[in-house]
Amino acid sequence: ADLYDLPDDHCFASAEELAAQPKFADFVINGTMDHQHVSTALPLLAAGYDMLLEKPFAVSEEEMWQLVRTAEEHQRTVAICHVLRFAPFYTAIRQKVLDGAIGEILNVQAVEHVSYHHHVVGYVRGKWNSKEKCFSPMLMAKCCHDLDLIAWMKSGVAPVRVASFGSNMQFRPEKAPAGAGQRCLVDCEIEADCLYSARKHYIDHPDRWAFYVWDALQQEGQSNAPKKHYTELTLEEKVAWLKDDNPYGRCVWHCDNDVVDHQSVAIEFADGATATLNMVGGAAKPSRSIHLIGTTGEIQGNLEDSRFVIRHIDPRAGHEYSEEVIDLTIGGDMTGAFGGHGGGDLRLMADFVQLINGEAPSIATTTLADSVNGHLIGFRADVAMEEGRVVAIGRGQ
Structure with missing residues (x-):
């Protein structure tokens, strides 16, 4: 309150206390801890607030569907903080996919290497080191970004099955x-x-x-x-x-850490396409990369480089493939990867304000309904890993 000079009558001990007041804001930004997202969102949605909600937006399927139903019942707009969609790197890749640059996607390969110091501060010593503390396993706490990106690249096609392997191997x-x-x-x-x-x-x-x-x-x-x-x-x-x-x-x-330090996820989609996510904690160099292979070409790149390559088959004598480099760092901050989350943070906020003002959604707009598939993959992947089996993905509420 002191930091932002908030008056006493705008400070509340709980979401319920805030919701009980006459509505005095256009929307709420909900940045509570993972296990508090739904319990704090429900009364505020019922009170008429639209919301920008931190991810993962729920820690279980039951909570997820409860939130979806409440938002629908009260006709509230809920956007999820999947900020990497707004990073120029990923937005440009998605636009190329929409433009048909590589045809129909056959396979998506996403990789996140979590740096040794990030892994240790968050998932070994820190508040995300135990599902009992934050109620989210590492896959959802760290990689719901990446699961959302995979689902986004295949937007409109439902995931149907998932398998997963991982363990807490190092810090024991x-x-x-x-x-x-x-x-x-x-x-x-x-x-x-x-x-x-x-x-x-x-x-x-x-x-x-x-x-x-x-x-x-x-x-x-x-x-x-x-x-x-x-x-x-x-x-x-x-x-x-x-x-x-x-x-x-x-x-x-x-430490009392019990979350995985590495996990691999394999996904099948309704159209027969597949995807993999490999998350590894403890890497010397942090990185996020993606490789999309389609029926007419492929896209491959690394977020930290803010650069990706589009390749197409070239069967001419003396050739194998053509290659076009898309360098997003050339154009400066309007198109380059500057700022938090590869330049996505401020762009997400601007997009949300436009959405609340009734403007048309952008290709990156992350509504609650559009975020369900990525979360379903994550919830079912952990079941698959824990039970050692392939798990079907459905959307039953």
């Missing part, structure tokens, strides 16, 4: 190196040489994950959190907190 107590302690800066004999030392990740790189490691814990009121703002903390105070009860000071092999 039995795999801790000799000399590893419980806390990096307290009882670890190998901290100086450890790739995952809390000192190296959060002291030597003070800004990389500052919000999670310092600011968010203070906002949550952690018992031993220093009282002054994290930007005012001295080096000694940060070290002392990591030694004490700051969860980011824990040894990565002795």
